[in-house]
Amino acid sequence: MSEQIKHECGIALIRLLKPLEYYRLKYGTWQYGVNKLYLLMEKQHNRGQDGAGVVGVKINVSPGQEYIFRHRSVDPNPIKDVFGKIYKEFNHAAINYPQSFHDPVWAKENLPFAGEVYLGHLRYGTFGRNSVEYTHPVMRQNNWRSRSLVLAGNFNLTNVDELFDLLVGLGQHPKGFTDTVTILEKVGHFIDEENELLFRQYKNEGFKNKEISRLIEEKLDIRKIPGEP
Numbered sequence: 001m002s003e004q005i006k007h008e009c010g011i012a013l014i015r016l017l018k019p020l021e022y023y024r025l026k027y028g029t030w031q032y033g034v035n036k037l038y039l040l041m042e043k044q045h046n047r048g049q050d051g052a053g054v055v056g057v058k059i060n061v062s063p064g065q066e067y068i069f070r071h072r073s074v075d076p077n078p079i080k081d082v083f084g085k086i087y088k089e090f091n092h093a094a095i096n097y098p099q100s101f102h103d104p105v106w107a108k109e110n111l112p113f114a115g116e117v118y119l120g121h122l123r124y125g126t127f128g129r130n131s132v133e134y135t136h137p138v139m140r141q142n143n144w145r146s147r148s149l150v151l152a153g154n155f156n157l158t159n160v161d162e163l164f165d166l167l168v169g170l171g172q173h174p175k176g177f178t179d180t181v182t183i184l185e186k187v188g189h190f191i192d193e194e195n196e197l198l199f200r201q202y203k204n205e206g207f208k209n210k211e212i213s214r215l216i217e218e219k220l221d222i223r224k225i226p227g228e229p
Contacts (some may be wrong), residue, residue, distance in 0.1 A: 009136075009154035010044030010122035012037055020104035020114065030104035030114060031090065037118040038083050044122055045079065051123040051135035052078035054086065055150050058108060058115035068148060069112040072135040079122070086113050121152035138180050140188045146216045147195055151184045194220070 016023065016033050023032035037054065053072035061067045073081040093101050093111055100106040107114040121136035136152035163182045167174050167189070174185055198219055202212040 009152075010041065010120075011152055011154060012040035012044065012118075012120040014040070014118040016116040020108055020116070024102070024104045030102075030107050033116070033118050034083075034086060034113055037120050038079075041079050041120045041122060050074065051132065052082050053121045053123075053135050053137050053152070054082050054113075055119045055137045055139070055152075056086075056113035056115045057117035057119075057150070059117065061108075065109070066112075067115070067145070068139065068141060068150065069115075070137065070139060070150075072132050072137075074132050074135060089113070119150060119152055134178060134180075136180060138184050140184055144195065144213065144216075146213070146220050147188070147191055149184060149188050149191060151180060151187070153180065153183070 014033050014037050020030040024030045029035070034056070041052065041054075051072065051074040053070065056069045058065070058067040071082045071085045073085075075081040089112055090101075093107075097106075097110075100110075104114075119137050123135050137150050138152070140147075140149040140151075142148050160179050160182055163186060164174060167182065167185055170189060172185060172189070174181065195216060198216045199212055202215050207215065
C-alpha cells in the first residue's frame with residue numbers, strides 16, 4: 001500500500017449473530033440488518049462520492065438457492081439508488097405476498113438481501129474510471145461456498161503490475177486489470193489451495209464428498225450462526 005488509510009472510501013459490515021426470527025420479534029422486522037447498513041452508509045456519505053455497492057449473504061441455505069446478492073451504482077446519489085433497488089424488491093413482495101412477507105423464514109427463502117451478512121462500500125476513486133465496473137464490492141463466486149469471496153477495501157496499491165504478473169505466473173488468466181480484482185484473485189488463490197488441502201485430508205480420512213464440503217465450511221467458519229444447530 002502506498003500510504004496509511006485515511007478518510008477516503010467508506011466501509012460498513014454487519015454480521016447478524018442470531019436467526020432473522022430473533023430480529024423480527026425484538027425489533028418488529030427481519031429487515032433489521034439492511035436498515036442498519038443503510039444508516040451506517042449514510043453516516044459515511046462524505047467518504048465516497050464516486051459510487052456505492054452492497055452485498056448481502058444468506059447463511060445455511062439449501063443447494064440450488066442463490067445466497068450472494070449485489071447491487072452497485074455510480075448514480076449522483078448512489079446510496080439512495082442502491083437501497084432503492086433493494087427496498088423496491090421488498091415492497092413488491094409486501095404488496096404481492098402480504099400474508100407471507102413478514103415471516104422471516106419465508107423472506108429468507110424467497111427474497112434477495114434477506115440474510116445474515118451485509119457489506120457496504122462507498123467509493124472514493126483512486127484507480128480506474130468512474131464506472132460501475134470499478135465499484136466495490138467485487139465478487140468471486142464458485143459452486144463450492146468455501147471458495148466464494150466478496151471483497152471491498154480502502155486502499156491504493158502501487159504494485160498492481162507486480163501482483164498481476166504473479167497471477168499470470170500461477171497459470172491464471174485474470175479477467176480484469178484493477179487493484180481490487182487483482183487482490184481478490186490473489187486471496188482466492190490461497191483459499192483454493194486451502195480447500196484442496198482440506199479436501200485431500202478429509203478424503204484420506206474416508207469422508208464422502210458431501211460430508212467434506214460441510215467440514216471445509218465449518219473449518220473455515222463460513223456458515224455457523226450462534227444459536228442455530
